[in-house]
Amino acid sequence: MWEYTDKVLELFYNPKNQGEIEETAEQNVKVATGEVGSIACGDALRLHLKVQVDTDKILDARFQTFGCTSAIASSSALTELVKGLTLDEALAVTNKDIANYLGGLPEAKMHCSVMGQEALEAAIFNYRGIEREVHDDDDEGTLICTCFGISDTKIRRVIRENSLITAEEVTNYVKAGGGCGSCLATIDDIIKEVQRESALPIAAPASNKSAVATKIAPSTLTTVQKIALIQKVLDEEVRPVLLADGGDVELYDVEGDRVKVLLQGACGSCSSSTATLKIAIEARLRDRISQSIVVEAVEPLF
Incomplete structure (x- = not known):
């Protein structure tokens, strides 16, 4: 169960500015539309802006969203934030502004505020008839x-x-x-x-982040803590990679810095199992826990 603020719940149950804005014959007014996301990926947002042509002022903003509580609340918050602004002023609105307006979002739902910012930029650049100058290369990389x-x-x-x-x-x-x-x-x-x-500082994550993200000095860990952290790294960072290729790994034993594992599925019979041990498992454990860790594969008992 996500912990939502009262503002998030308010705009989810009673969203403001939901719907679309249709083009009319109204003088000195045009409608801009920006669309981001994909229903196949779980979230999609279409943003409509009613713009006064001679002043570039946003007279009205409405949204159509397919998504979760945070997506709907973020979209509603966005429309409230931009109404009355000029297009240039609206371009300065960030995903952080959306999250702050809502009193915060669960960390796992911050992508909803990012989607709002991107829909706003898409609508404004579509209105101006120019290529998206800010993120036009988002889809061009690897x-x-x-x-x-x-x-x-x-x-x-x-x-x-x-x-x-x-x-x-x-x-x-x-x-x-x-x-x-x-x-x-x-x-x-x-x-x-x-x-x-x-040159960003490589700071330690906040206390509510996963312990896997922080490299902990081995001298501060008890044996039980060390085994638990190794298991956590294997479960959260190694196994998903191996499972995607039909393999798997199971923690067998820990003796000091020697970590013994059972390679299973495709990994057990793969000719590159040594590379799997050193690259996918040992390198990850060294990076997260201790540079002195050595990973060895053991044969199943039956």
Whole structure:
């Protein structure tokens, strides 16, 4: 059960400005429309703006949304924020402004506010009859998340704009990595690249983030804690990748820094099982827990 603010629930149960704006013969007025998202991916938003031509002022804004509580509330909030603004003023509205208007959104639902910002930009650039100058290359980069069709260009942009530092946060903002999970390791690499390029501080995540995202000094862990963290990394970051290729892994034993695992399914019979151990498993555990970890495969007892 998501913990929604009163404002989110208010705009979900009684959304403001829901519907569409149709073109009329009204003088000095035009309608702009921006559409983002996909019903196949779970969320879609069509935003309508009624614009006074000679002043560029937004006289009215309405929305049509297919999505969850946060998507509907974010869309409604967006329309309230932009009414009365000029188009240039509206372009300054960010996804953070939408979330703040709502009193906050659950971290896993921040992508709904991003969708609102992108629909607003799409509507304004469509109205002006020009290419989308801000994010026109979002779909031109390398495809990273095949589940949701997210490119590395879009991932890099949202990392920079929101100072994201974990793959989990990227998933919350643009859904990348929220499907099969096979792209999470690549998203981690992109985050590190962006941090190097922009000199963003590599800060520790907030206390409510997953412990997997933080590299913990092994000396601070008890044996039980270390085993639990290893299991968490395997479950949340390694197994989704292997399962996508028909394989799997099970934690067998932990002896100091020696981690013994059972490779299963396609991984057990694969000729590249050694690479799986070193790249998919050992490298991840070293990055998350300790550089001295060594992963070994054990044969099943039967």
